[in-house]
Amino acid sequence: MPQLSLRRIAPIAVLACVLSVPAGAKDKDLQLRPAQIDELFACRTITDPTERLACFDREVGELAAADQAREIVFTDRETAQKARRGLFGFSFPKLGGIFGGDEDEVKNIETVIAAVRADRSGKFTITMEDGAVWAQIDTTRLPRDPKPGDKVEIRTASMGSYFASVNGQRSMRMIRQR
Numbered sequence: 001m002p003q004l005s006l007r008r009i010a011p012i013a014v015l016a017c018v019l020s021v022p023a024g025a026k027d028k029d030l031q032l033r034p035a036q037i038d039e040l041f042a043c044r045t046i047t048d049p050t051e052r053l054a055c056f057d058r059e060v061g062e063l064a065a066a067d068q069a070r071e072i073v074f075t076d077r078e079t080a081q082k083a084r085r086g087l088f089g090f091s092f093p094k095l096g097g098i099f100g101g102d103e104d105e106v107k108n109i110e111t112v113i114a115a116v117r118a119d120r121s122g123k124f125t126i127t128m129e130d131g132a133v134w135a136q137i138d139t140t141r142l143p144r145d146p147k148p149g150d151k152v153e154i155r156t157a158s159m160g161s162y163f164a165s166v167n168g169q170r171s172m173r174m175i176r177q178r
Contacts, residue, residue, distance in 0.1 A: 034072055036063050108155035113166070116146045125177070126152070126164070137161060138173040 040063060043055035066072040115127040123136040126146060134154065146152070146166040154164045154174065163171035 034066075036066055036072060108153060110151065110153050113146055113148050113150045113152055115148055118145070124172070126174075128152070131178075133177045134162070134164060134174040135177050136164075136172050137175055140170065140172040142166065142169050142172065144169065 036059070040056070040059040043052055043059055046052040046055055063072070067074065111128045111130060111132075113126055114129045114131075117125045119125070121139075122141065123139075124146060125133065125135045127133050144167070150166050152164055152166045154162050157163045157173060161173050161175055164174045165171045
């Protein structure tokens, strides 16, 4: 196994999150930080320098093994925010803050339309630049039909739907399809 530098691993370990949630776990049972991190942090309380270093070496080794086995994933706030933005519009169970806390919750996004399709009833299906596909679920008529290149703001509405406003026009209710 390659030699690991404690100086390189320890700061990253502070930003660790577990992406596997036990089946049937309730929100209150979820830990915001994996046990491996708590065990690593516990090494700081050892007063003897030799024992403390041995503890750090052992725990960092176990953390590296968990990382290599893909039992744990390291991330930072910026990467988690990008993941949340990419998943905006999908419904997921509460995952114990693995993508950051509620203060980091994405409430709206601004993006650009890549393609637009209207069905027989005039409802739009819009593909965004990032590949997300949104479908209109209400009967709102817009003064100007959306077209590729238009800017769109999508924000959280009620009951699992979202409002989309194309170029500042009135909003139409949408759901994310993929």
